[in-house]
Each structure stands twice: as C-alpha cells, then as structure tokens.
Amino acid sequence: MNEDNTQPQSDEPSVGQILKTHRENANISLAKIASLLKLTESQVQHIENDEYHLLGAKTFVKGYIKNYCRTLNIDSTAILAMLPAFSTSDKPVDMQSFSRRTEKEAHDSRLMTVSYLILAIVIGSSAVWWWQNATPIDEQTNTINANNSFITQQQENTKRLAEAADEVQLDDVEPEQQTNSASQNEQQTIQAAPLNDAQSTSEPTNTDLSTIFMMFNDESWVEIHDANDEKIAFGVKKAGYEMTLTGVAPFSVVLGKHDVVSITLNGEPVDISAFPKNRLAKFKLPLAE
Template structure:
C-alpha cells in the first residue's frame, strides 16, 4: 500500500515539465516560443528545466510563466501555484544598493557644503576688494589725519621753539663776530693780505629740494632720511610746496596723479603707481 501511494506522487510532473508538454502538444518549437516571449532559447530551456534561480528575481520568473501560458492559451493560476518559494532573500540586495546610494548622497552633501564655503570666501574677498577700491581717497585719509592731528600740533610747537633757539644762536654769533670785524678794520692797509675763511655747513651740500605742485586737492605726508616729518596734511588745488631736507624721503600721496613733483630740478615720474589708491614711495625713486 505504501508503495502504491508514493509511486503516483513521485511521477507528478514539475512546473517546467507541464509547460514543455503543453508546448509540444501545441506543436510549437523552442525557437518559436522564445521569439514570441522575446526571450532567448536558453532562457526558455531553463524555464522548462525548472532552473528558475538562473532567470533572475521571482517577479520576472512569474512574468515569464504568465506570458508562456498566454501563448499556449492555458490558465496560469494553477501553474504559478506550483512555483517553489525562493530559497534566498532578495531584499538584502536592495538594501545594499540603498545603503550605497545613501553613502553617495552623504558624500555629495559634504562636497556641496565645501563648495558653498569656498564660494562664500571668494565672494567676500571680492566684495572687500571692491569696497577698498571704490572708497574715496578722502575717506581713506581721514583716519590718518585724525591720528596725526595731535602730533602735528606738538611738532608745530617744537618748530616754533627751534626757530626761537636758532634766532638766539644767530644773535650770539653776530655778537661774537662783531669785535673781530672791528679789529680787522683797524689793521693797516699793508696787512690786507690776511685771508679770512668761512666754513659753510656740510648739511647744505647733502640736502635735497622737493617741489610739489598740486593740481587737485590731495593728502600728503613726507619724512626725511632722519625720520623727521617735514610735511603732512591736505593741500588744496593750485598749492605749490617747496621742501628741503636730507634724502631719501618717504612720501605718501593721496592723489599722486594730481601732483607734479620735481626733485633737485628733475621731474619725478609717478605713472607706474595705480590710480585711485594711496601711493607710498621713496625719493629718489628706486631704479
């Protein structure tokens, strides 16, 4: 009895065998069926050999079987019920691709943030450069004038005291030189061969003369070689300034293109300096 029960069960055809039997009964070749299903002959053979794991995901396999049954005009419901359940889960593949996509999106997000930061730095630097170049010269020099106002008053007081001391020294020299001139005038005419020598200050030989003609209002600041400020402040248009001191001179001009400068009678060329910017240079200019 057991052998009679198990023998029919072992002879039950599989899903692939059922499809193959229906195809052969319909007198349809393997190649023709593959053409109708838009599959390869190998894929149809795997379907009839129950090799479903080689055909792709279960969803695709079910679609192939439905189309197969439709071509043979048979009901696909009982045949699909015979399809075995997939032995391996298919979701981990999707989860892996999703995790990769998430990681890629995170990398893209970090790259975009870095790009935004770099763009903000570039825009900020450009705005700062534009603001510095567009600011008028008067505004650039206003802070310098405020800082030098107190110093200028002190230097004016010192200059006045130096002038008073110089006048006093000249008066003392004249008082000393007067008796000597009287003694020389009292000598006989035969002693007229006596020579008198006067020494000129060495500083006069080392000094240089700067002449500045201001065609427009401009701020100026000049130091001599000893670090003494000999000129500063805003000069009006048409003003001509003559300075004498020991070279080299450190010069700062607000509108250098509006000032004509000569040093010891020679014209100074300032065309190499950018316009609408403070010009800082030394006289004589370095070659």
C-alpha cells in the first residue's frame, strides 16, 4: 500500500508536461503557440521538455511560462511554484547570438560609412584635379587672344592719330615752305643714298636666316616672334595644318598644345616633349641646352 501511495507522487507531471497538455487540449499547434508567444518552435519545445538551462536565466524562463499560461488562460502562480531550482548564471543563448549579430551589423555599418567617405574624397579630388588641368589652356588662350586684340587695336589707333597729325601739319604749311621742304627732302635723299648702300651690306643675308617648319596634328594656338621682336605667326591652327616660317633666330615661341605639334629648325627636329602637358609652352628656338 505504501509503495502504491508513493509512486503516484513521483509521477506527477512537470511544468512542461502540464503546459503541453493544456496546449494540445486547446488544439493549438506548436507553430501557432510559438507565433503567439513570439518565440521560436525550438524554444517552446525546450519549455515543454523542461530544458530550462537552454532558455537562459531564470528571469527569462519565468517570463516565458507566464506568457504561455496567459495565452492558454491558465493560472501561472501554481505553475511557477512547481519550477525546480536551477542556476541563474546561465546567459540566454539567443540573446548572445542577437547581441553578436547586432554588434557585427553596427561594425559593418561603420565600415560602409568610412568606405563611402573615402570614395567621396577620391571622386572629389579627381574632379578638382581634372578641372585644374583641363581649363587653363582655354582660359589662358582666351586671355592672350583678348590682350593681343587690345594691343593691336591700340596700335591701329595710334597709327591713325599719327597720320591725322601729319595731314594737319601738311595743310598748315605754306606753299613756299612745302617747296623748300621738297627740295630739302631731295638733298637729304641724295646724301642718304650712300649711307643706304652701306647699311644694306649690314642687313642679314640668307645665310643669317633660320627656317621653322611646324606640323599641327591637332588644333593648337601659336604665337612666334623673331629676334627683332617681329610677330611672324599668330592664331589658332587646325589639325593637319603645315607652316613654314623664315626669320632671324632666336625665335620666341608660345604653344597652346605643344604635344600635338612637330617642329623642325633648319631641317633638324626639335624635341619639346619635356614641357608639361595641359599648359602653355613658352620657349626659345633654338632650345637652350
């Protein structure tokens, strides 16, 4: 009789078994109860199998069981009193996994932010470099063209003023003075003739002249002055244009795009590849060694 009385006591259902029985009596599936409790099916199975050590700290286990009882309309006080004592030092497995995932996502987010920042800096630096190297030729060419046009206009105005002044002076001279001036001019011409012959011998001969030949492989701006500072070439030359110039060396040369121009001086090729690209090239011909 004693054995029959003690045996039922040892076979009392556990908390997990009680909850499982109520769930099955309510005809609620494992997936459904897991969805209502916002837990995974494996966590619900751990509760029904009394595997509390796999669920984390005791505080979390009590919370899960309270929600379970509330969902099934069961009094949770008696159920919680049946919980066995277990260590509270265990940390929730799922919480660890979630924490690590959150930390990894935060790390990846910071890494992506730094990567985008570096990419923006590289793109911005490239844009500034391109702007600095692409615009100076056009700007400098336009500035030089404007300055030269202004100087040419000033020279023309000065010439016209001088011609007008000469005409006014000639109109004010009396006929006798004009006659005297004419005779004086004839005498000066006769006296200056021998000097002109002497001076002609000092003028440069063909052997003193140098010849420049230029081939333009692409459109480029050019300006050339000879040793007497006389402008012998100026303007924009189209691709395929060939130009031959003769004058007294040394020549002062300015090229907008020197890398598209081939130059020979007196039949000898001139190497101008050392000048920086995307900049106006200013040099003397022949090149100084």
